Amino acid sequence: MSAPLRPPYATALLPAATDSADAAADPDAAGTAAADELRWAAVQARDHTADALFVYGVRTTGVYGRPSGSARLPRRENVVFFASAAAAEAAGYRPSRRAAADRTARDARQAALVTEACRRIDAADVAPCLATLATHAGLSPGHFHRLFKAVTGLTPSAYAAAARRRRVHAGLPVAGSVTRVLYDAGFASNSRFYAATDHMLGMTPSNYRAGGANTTIRFAIGACSLGAILVAQSPRGICAILLGDDPDRLARDLQDQFREAALIGADASFEHLVALVVGFVETPALGLDLPLDIRGTVFQERVWRALAAIPPGQTASYADIAARIGAPTAVRAVARACGANRLAVAIPCHRVVRADGALSGYRWGVERKQALLVREAEPLGIDNAAEDR
Numbered sequence: 075m076s077a078p079l080r081p082p083y084a085t086a087l088l089p090a091a092t093d094s095a096d097a098a099a100d101p102d103a104a105g106t107a108a109a110d111e112l113r114w115a116a117v118q119a120r121d122h123t124a125d126a127l128f129v130y131g132v133r134t135t136g137v138y139g140r141p142s143g144s145a146r147l148p149r150r151e152n153v154v155f156f157a158s159a160a161a162a163e164a165a166g167y168r169p170s171r172r173a174a175a176d177r178t179a180r181d182a183r184q185a186a187l188v189t190e191a192c193r194r195i196d197a198a199d200v201a202p203c204l205a206t207l208a209t210h211a212g213l214s215p216g217h218f219h220r221l222f223k224a225v226t227g228l229t230p231s232a233y234a235a236a237a238r239r240r241r242v243h244a245g246l247p248v249a250g251s252v253t254r255v256l257y258d259a260g261f262a263s264n265s266r267f268y269a270a271t272d273h274m275l276g277m278t279p280s281n282y283r284a285g286g287a288n289t290t291i292r293f294a295i296g297a298c299s300l301g302a303i304l305v306a307q308s309p310r311g312i313c314a315i316l317l318g319d320d321p322d323r324l325a326r327d328l329q330d331q332f333r334e335a336a337l338i339g340a341d342a343s344f345e346h347l348v349a350l351v352v353g354f355v356e357t358p359a360l361g362l363d364l365p366l367d368i369r370g371t372v373f374q375e376r377v378w379r380a381l382a383a384i385p386p387g388q389t390a391s392y393a394d395i396a397a398r399i400g401a402p403t404a405v406r407a408v409a410r411a412c413g414a415n416r417l418a419v420a421i422p423c424h425r426v427v428r429a430d431g432a433l434s435g436y437r438w439g440v441e442r443k444q445a446l447l448v449r450e451a452e453p454l455g456i457d458n459a460a461e462d463r
Contacts, residue, residue, distance in 0.1 A: 113155050116141045122183060126217050129156050131167040138162040139170040187211045188225040191218075192233065201234035225403060232372045289335045293328060294348045295321045298355050300442045303418075304328060305348045311365030315351060315418045317438040331416075355419050358450055359386040362420055370414065373404075377411035384425045386450045391429045413437055419446065 116124040122142035131138040132148045138156065139145055156162040159169070191207045207230055208218035222230050291313065293306035298317075304324040306314040314331075316324045329337065347364070354362040368375065376399045383398075384390050390398075392405045392412075401407070412423040415437065424443045428434045436443035 110155055129159050129162050131162050136167055137170045138167040145170055184221055188222050195234050204230055228373055291335050292338045292344050294344055296348055298352045305351045308367045310367040313367035314416045315420055317418050358419055374411040377408050378421045381422050389425050389427045393429055
């Protein structure tokens, strides 16, 4: 399939737009006027590829819109151009009534472009470069990069890395050889594959294929004020803090993750570590000064880092977290990342609430989420009423 051609005026629109009426007094007015005529051509063509480059206002109505807007075209002499919506609003213009509908249609087009790019990445033996993806989308590389990240929460290269990770995870348990998996996943050499597997798998590929064989995970199940608690540690750090009502189910959850790993019950030294974790769960404001073994997709790890930045006693909405990681439209993906967290309290997904402040789903139960937030509201988790007694 041949790549769509970009309009001849597309690259000429990159300089910031200005009010063409002001250009008459400018010694460089000819260049500005010429650029404005190109912008007008984009408006006449209702070109969606120019939406990220400028907006236009209509003097007679006081409204502004995007080049691809569906509103009836105004007379050319009544049109003024601005570099952004913020600039138009600063000049006293307001959004067109059709802006919301146009925005919905534009978002749908953009989502379709990104979806197609994701399919290309997923289907390719070698991840397409940014320029190739942008050409197929009919956008400049910079515009496509920003759009892809806004829709998915990931850069194209990070999405490609995540796609390779999914192939490795899916292929190792069933493939006849590790070599076959590394080439199917898009790695060009053994050295690059094995250099990446420590972060991707936390162990050698052969051990991962065997469900964690030759990997030792120490664990213990105890009790805290929130019910049963399982703490597990890999050679890299704490890999699980699970809460629940049924200790046996917690153990099964751990075993399902590493079905062939050597799960070793607690000894005296490990019980001390469990006591530290339980103390942290009881009083989160004290912090947990222990190494964590965090394993997730690129997107999940970005979400988890944002969660770790929420101070005790404070909350953030799923939309807040999406905005903080630069993916404001990925609210549902943020919620899924919270649900995939295996390190209760250490990665504080309990501090994420709905936009109206209400509590929503929590992997370990909404009641535990409420209890954690209540105790974090007190300095160092101290119950003032109990202290007075």
